[in-house]
Amino acid sequence: MTMPSWNADRYLRHADHRLRPFTDLIARVPDLPARPDGGPPRVVDLGCGPGNATALLAERWPTAHVTGHDTSPEMLDRARRHAGPTPGGGRIDFALGDLRSWEPAEPCELIVSNAALHWVPDHAGLFDRWTRHLVPGGVLAFQVPGNFEAPSHRLLRELTDTPRWRTRLAGLPTRRDAVLPAVVYLDRLTALGCAADVWETTYAQLLTGEDPVLDWMRGTALRPVLTALDDAPEDREAFLADYRSSLRDAYPPGLHGTPFPFRRVFAVARKPADPV
Incomplete structure (x- = not known):
C-alpha cells in the first residue's frame, strides 16, 4: 500500500479542534521524575505531524x-519552524522516524503519541518496548480518534467498498478496528505493571465553512484515498463528489455551523518507580 501524502496546511485548518484533545491529554500527565544527573527531562513525540502539539x-x-x-x-x-532553544532553557528538535521501529538513544521521562497510533496495525504490541525505554516513574501518554463507527468514517468505508472503487482502493486503512476499546488499553497497560488512567471523551465540535466535514476528513482519514487517486484527477473528483453528497446528508448544517461529534480515547500510563 502506498503511504498517504500529507498536507500540513490543510491539517492545520482545524488546528483548534485537533489540539484540544492533546491539551486535555497532557493536562493529566503527572509530574515527571527527576533525572539522577540533574539534566533536562527527555520527552519524545511519536507521530508529531506539523509540530504544533510538540511545541x-x-x-x-x-x-x-x-x-x-x-x-x-x-x-x-512545517514542524521544524518550532525547532530550536525554548524560553525555559530546553530545546525542540525533529527527526524523520517511524514509531513502529523507533528506539531512543537514552531512556525517556515521557513518551507521547497524539492521534497517530490508529495508523499502525497492532500498535498495542509496541507498548512493552516503549515502556522499557521509560525511566522508572516515566510516563507513556497517547490519544487516538475513536470515531470509526461515526457516519464520516462509515460512509468512507462503504464508498471505497463499492464496485467502482473496491479493487482500486483495496487495503486502505479505513477499517473500523483501527482503535481498541478503552478497557483493552487499560488491560494492556496494567499488564505491563503501569498505573494506567484511561478514558473517553466525545467532543461536540461546531465546524464552519462549505462542506466542513469533508474538509476535516481531507486532512486526515481521507488522505490515503486521495493519495491512491493522485494519478487520476477525474476519478479523484468523482470520488469526492459522491462522498461530499453523503456527508451533506449525514451532517446537515445548523444555524451557527455544522455539528460534528468526535469521540477520542486517552491513556496515561506511569511506569513503576524503583523500589526505595
Missing part, C-alpha cells in the same frame, strides 16, 4: 529536551 510539550515542561518524530517529510518541514 505545547515544551511549554508544559520548559526545561525539557523534546524530540518529535514523523514519517512524513511534508509534516516535518
Whole structure:
C-alpha cells in the first residue's frame, strides 16, 4: 500500500479542534521524575505531524529536551519552524522516524503519541518496548480518534467498498478496528505493571465553512484515498463528489455551523518507580 501524502496546511485548518484533545491529554500527565544527573527531562513525540502539539510539550515542561518524530517529510518541514532553544532553557528538535521501529538513544521521562497510533496495525504490541525505554516513574501518554463507527468514517468505508472503487482502493486503512476499546488499553497497560488512567471523551465540535466535514476528513482519514487517486484527477473528483453528497446528508448544517461529534480515547500510563 502506498503511504498517504500529507498536507500540513490543510491539517492545520482545524488546528483548534485537533489540539484540544492533546491539551486535555497532557493536562493529566503527572509530574515527571527527576533525572539522577540533574539534566533536562527527555520527552519524545511519536507521530508529531506539523509540530504544533510538540511545541505545547515544551511549554508544559520548559526545561525539557523534546524530540518529535514523523514519517512524513511534508509534516516535518512545517514542524521544524518550532525547532530550536525554548524560553525555559530546553530545546525542540525533529527527526524523520517511524514509531513502529523507533528506539531512543537514552531512556525517556515521557513518551507521547497524539492521534497517530490508529495508523499502525497492532500498535498495542509496541507498548512493552516503549515502556522499557521509560525511566522508572516515566510516563507513556497517547490519544487516538475513536470515531470509526461515526457516519464520516462509515460512509468512507462503504464508498471505497463499492464496485467502482473496491479493487482500486483495496487495503486502505479505513477499517473500523483501527482503535481498541478503552478497557483493552487499560488491560494492556496494567499488564505491563503501569498505573494506567484511561478514558473517553466525545467532543461536540461546531465546524464552519462549505462542506466542513469533508474538509476535516481531507486532512486526515481521507488522505490515503486521495493519495491512491493522485494519478487520476477525474476519478479523484468523482470520488469526492459522491462522498461530499453523503456527508451533506449525514451532517446537515445548523444555524451557527455544522455539528460534528468526535469521540477520542486517552491513556496515561506511569511506569513503576524503583523500589526505595
